[in-house]
Amino acid sequence: MWYPGHIAKTKRAIKDNIKAVSAVIELVDSRIPYSSRAYEYASLFRDKKKIIIFNKYDICEIEKTKKWIKIYENKGYIVKTVSLKSINIKNFLKKNIANEIPEKFNERRALVVGAPNVGKSTFINSLKGKKTTSVGNTPGITRGVQWINVDSKTKIMDTPGILFPELYNKSIAYKLILAGCLKAEDDEADDAAFFAFDYLKENNPKILENSVENGSKLENAYEFIENFAKKRNFLKKGGIGDYQRGLKTWLKEISDGKLGRITYEIPDEYEEIKV
Ligand code: GTP
CATH class of the missing domain: 3.40.50.300 (P-loop containing nucleotide triphosphate hydrolases)
Structure with a gap:
């Protein structure tokens, strides 16, 4: 971290x-x-x-x-x-x-x-x-x-x-990465993107749908990022979407708010609001 x-x-x-x-x-x-x-x-x-x-x-x-x-x-x-x-x-x-x-x-x-x-x-x-x-x-x-x-x-x-927020669980770290407050190290970029994919699929699927070609399936995060890369014309040999470039760009656009309005937290889901 x-x-x-x-x-x-x-x-x-x-x-x-x-x-x-x-x-x-x-x-x-x-x-x-x-x-x-x-x-x-x-x-x-x-x-x-x-x-x-x-x-x-x-x-x-x-x-x-x-x-x-x-x-x-x-x-x-x-x-x-x-x-x-x-x-x-x-x-x-x-x-x-x-x-x-x-x-x-x-x-x-x-x-x-x-x-x-x-x-x-x-x-x-x-x-x-x-x-x-x-x-x-x-x-x-x-x-x-x-x-x-x-x-x-x-x-x-x-x-x-x-001020540095407390990172007492992984989802906090992922949300801080998604908002640009924390730099992702190693696998954290993938983990944060997968976390966002799951959250958005459940709560705000339009953001995902708008990131890929019409009709693309939203089955898993890896394919989703590949399809996003494809839509942006970030292609590898054989016309496959370049996952790494797609991941970087998608995370940056998410954190800059370019893909739409997102709030990742709803108070009902938090047992204790400390301060
Ligand atoms: P550190 O120096 O890393 O501690 O950041 P900071 O708290 O000084 O934040 P900064 O003012 O550098 O803003 C960070 C990013 O958020 C920049 O890209 C700003 O343009 C952007 N930003 C700031 N305010 C707003 C806002 O109201 N809306 C949006 N969409 N972006 C904003």
């Missing part, structure tokens, strides 16, 4: 800076509202106002994702849905988020956190380029940290915290 090596460093940075903020904005992938949460860090944020932004709302199945929103709202989170890629993020923050951040020393400071690939850079980079402010003498603020001004009171820390 591939796992980034700088977990301890990220954790340290969050710990150092958490004192300065009164709210934590957690970005979540709307397609995996359970698996892209970073439960491990919950205790760090205990005293903070928690705001969850369900990003990539443009590529999720809204009805399924909405059930998660209710669950998190019932747990006391402020929840917003958005497609960060296609909005003015500063206006979105001013309108929907700024007022939710509790004031401390006459300022509203928040930290952005989230799993890899959920949209943290999209969020921060679109805010940057506007003026950032350096450290003032506000108590509790680490030297050298830059802040992005949203309005005269509201400031977002300019470096997001990467």
Whole structure:
């Protein structure tokens, strides 16, 4: 399993800076509202106002994702849905988020956190380029940290915290691979694609049907990927679909949301929602 090596460093940075903020904005992938949460860090944020932004709302199945929103709202989170890629993020923050951040020393400071690939850079980079402010003498603020001004009171820390979801079962790892949050190693690409095939066959067969020529059978994942490759004209000798190239392309398009809206998780199937 591939796992980034700088977990301890990220954790340290969050710990150092958490004192300065009164709210934590957690970005979540709307397609995996359970698996892209970073439960491990919950205790760090205990005293903070928690705001969850369900990003990539443009590529999720809204009805399924909405059930998660209710669950998190019932747990006391402020929840917003958005497609960060296609909005003015500063206006979105001013309108929907700024007022939710509790004031401390006459300022509203928040930290952005989230799993890899959920949209943290999209969020921060679109805010940057506007003026950032350096450290003032506000108590509790680490030297050298830059802040992005949203309005005269509201400031977002300019470096997001990467949070790593817990991989306590294989299906979580597969869903993270399918959403682009985790890189597949060795056989994991096949396993994740086979997992997606089974899930979609049961829950969203249109996505599979649209990936292959009309009338192709959807018997097993291996043949499905070969047929997908064939449709894309990725051919091996004898006109057979090139499985490896098909696999790579299909997974990439699935994770980019190019093949249609998918939400992989429905709350009824989860016995315990931890945080
Ligand atoms: P790491 O640097 O790996 O931690 O990722 P990140 O959390 O900074 O994510 P980033 O902003 O780089 O976005 C990851 C991918 O998701 C990019 O290809 C974005 O274009 C895409 N993306 C971001 N927001 C949206 C969105 O609202 N909808 C869709 N469809 N794609 C999005």
